[in-house]
Amino acid sequence: MILPHLAEADYREPLFTFNLDWNDDKPDQYQYGFYFISPIFWISLIGMILLESCIAALTGLLLYKIIVEPKRSDTAAAMLLGWGIIIPFWIFYPVVLIHLLDIRNAIFKFVLGCIYPVLCIFRTTECMYGFTPTWIRSSTDYVSYYASILLFARDPQTQQLIPCPLSSVLKHLINFIIFAFVTGILQSMLTPFPSQAVFGGAEDWYALDRFWTWQLYANSLLHAVLFQMYLTTYCEGLTLAFTGLSGYQTMPVMLNPLLKSQSPLDFWGRRWNLLVHHALKNGVFRPVRKYLYSTSVAVVVTFLASGVFHEWLLWAIFTNTSGQLDPMTGICVSSCYQPTYGTSILFFVWQAFLIAIELMVGRTAFFRHLGERLPRTIKTSLIVAAGLPIAHFFMEPYFRCGFFFLHAQPGLPMILKIK
Numbered sequence: 491m492i493l494p495h496l497a498e499a500d501y502r503e504p505l506f507t508f509n510l511d512w513n514d515d516k517p518d519q520y521q522y523g524f525y526f527i528s529p530i531f532w533i534s535l536i537g538m539i540l541l542e543s544c545i546a547a548l549t550g551l552l553l554y555k556i557i558v559e560p561k562r563s564d565t566a567a568a569m570l571l572g573w574g575i576i577i578p579f580w581i582f583y584p585v586v587l588i589h590l591l592d593i594r595n596a597i598f599k600f601v602l603g604c605i606y607p608v609l610c611i612f613r614t615t616e617c618m619y620g621f622t623p624t625w626i627r628s629s630t631d632y633v634s635y636y637a638s639i640l641l642f643a644r645d646p647q648t649q650q651l652i653p654c655p656l657s658s659v660l661k662h663l664i665n666f667i668i669f670a671f672v673t674g675i676l677q678s679m680l681t682p683f684p685s686q687a688v689f690g691g692a693e694d695w696y697a698l699d700r701f702w703t704w705q706l707y708a709n710s711l712l713h714a715v716l717f718q719m720y721l722t723t724y725c726e727g728l729t730l731a732f733t734g735l736s737g738y739q740t741m742p743v744m745l746n747p748l749l750k751s752q753s754p755l756d757f758w759g760r761r762w763n764l765l766v767h768h769a770l771k772n773g774v775f776r777p778v779r780k781y782l783y784s785t786s787v788a789v790v791v792t793f794l795a796s797g798v799f800h801e802w803l804l805w806a807i808f809t810n811t812s813g814q815l816d817p818m819t820g821i822c823v824s825s826c827y828q829p830t831y832g833t834s835i836l837f838f839v840w841q842a843f844l845i846a847i848e849l850m851v852g853r854t855a856f857f858r859h860l861g862e863r864l865p866r867t868i869k870t871s872l873i874v875a876a877g878l879p880i881a882h883f884f885m886e887p888y889f890r891c892g893f894f895f896l897h898a899q900p901g902l903p904m905i906l907k908i909k
Contacts, residue, residue: 500899500906502528507908521908527670528900535601535901536731542606543637545583549576549610550636553617554629563620572618580607580614584806596807596897603806605639608766608799612773619777625649640732641768643739654739662730669723674902676716677895682907685889688712696830696886701879710881711874713889718748720898721763741765751873752866753852754844770796786846793842797835804829804887807894829887837884844876 504523511520553576557568584603593599613636616622625644626632643652680686689705700706725743732740747761759767774795779788808829851857861869888894899906 500525500896502526502900504906504908522905523908525899525904525906527903531900532727535598536728538598538602539605539639539728542602543639546606546610546637547633549579550613550633551629552576553614553636554632557617558622558626558632559629563618563622568618572614576614577611580611581802583607585809588806588809596891596894597901598897599807600803600894604803608803609639609769610636611799612769612795615774615777616769616772619780621772621776623772638732639728639765640740640743641765642736643741651738654733654737658739659730659734662726662733666723666726666730669719669726670901671903673716673719673723674904676719677899677902678905680712680716681895681904685892686713686716686895687889696833696883700882706882707875707878710878710885713885714748714874714878714881716895717885717888718744718746720895722746723902725765748870748874750866750870752861752869754841754848754873754876755852757873757877758841758845766796786849789845789849790839790842793838793845794835797838800834800838800884801831804831804834808887808891827887827891827893829891833883833886837880840880841877 502525505526507521507523509521553571556571557563557565562568584599584607587593588599588602593602622632623635626635644650645652677686680688683690687705687709689708694700722744729740729743741764743763743765745761745764747757751757751761770792775788775792778791779785782788808827852861
């Protein structure tokens with residue numbers, strides 16, 4: 491273990507403590523502490539991302555020199571380089587690095603395995619099949635695009651980067667602080683419950699009987715809100731870092747999908763994790779539609795690809811080389827939990843089914859008329875309700891393992907029970 495915060499424990503000391511007397515016969519029965527954000531946690535996270543960006547830059551330069559500059563997309567050389575070298579590298583490199591650095595913190599594993607490997611895999615297929623952004627004119631353009639986590643905003647007329655004034659950076663700072671506190675409050679409320687299932691009933695996640703219980707849907711909704719808050723907070727933190735360091739504006743990543751989506755396509759295509767959406771659109775959807783001439787098939791294949799990379803992500807997160815309890819904390823390491831594989835694919839196939847239905851009937855006169863009549867809140871509620879029945883298929887590993895969100899605690903201000 492090279493750094494203690496890459497382990498599995500929260501090493502922060504409480505900023506202050508207080509007691510809550512739930513029982514008059516036993517005063518001071520419960521003691522709580524307020525823990526502030528750990529700066530070293532976020533600095534380490536940003537540092538790891540910047541390190542990966544250097545590796546991505548070298549990979550992007552190789553792709554530019556061999557495929558983009560000589561215009562060799564859709565050639566045998568492009569396929570050999572992409573499928574034979576670049577994509578296998580991004581698949582196995584994170585797991586090797588996790589092993590070499592003995593990283594046990596699930597959040598650091600998630601960031602290491604989820605961000606650059608996923609984006610670079612799909613940016614590689616995008617390059618291989620000829621869908622590189624049209625504004626790229628030089629190796630600098632391509633390398634900065636390929637190696638950047640966030641997409642920089644560009645003027646629609648000139649395609650030039652848009653400067654980010656100090657006022658916008660300060661706005662991102664304020665948003666990050668607000669999101670961090672809201673997420674910390676929510677996690678503080680959920681943490682005392684097993685699997686963070688406030689309403690119980692999480693003993694057997696995949697039992698058919700659960701589908702007939704209100705607890706399943708109530709827990710899934712709370713878990714989905716926590717997931718959205720985490721993604722929003724972390725993306726806002728990255729936006730703050732990148733706009734502050736570069737001086738340019740970035741494209742938004744999360745646009746409050748759980749409270750504002752008006753259709754499945756709006757949820758996944760315009761609001762939820764737009765960074766991955768862009769990568770999947772150019773790296774999977776457009777190539778499949780180009781060769782198979784079918785939008786519906788392209789949608790299904792895109793969601794299958796999303797399911798596959800989420801399955802791979804589980805393998806990266808929950809693979810641990812120690813095979814024992816953490817010697818410093820006694821907490822169960824990742825190898826104590828093995829996720830159920832295949833459930834993420836089922837979840838995304840269900841989402842593809844919902845979007846396919848929208849594409850088939852959503853533009854008919856009846857449904858257009860219905861959509862115009864229904865209040866926005868009702869439409870949003872229906873969209874969220876359509877995804878809840880098997881939402882636990884996607885979220886199960888992160889909540890049931892018992893340590894994924896525990897490892898994220900140092901990045902948030904939280905109130906935790908001490909005794």
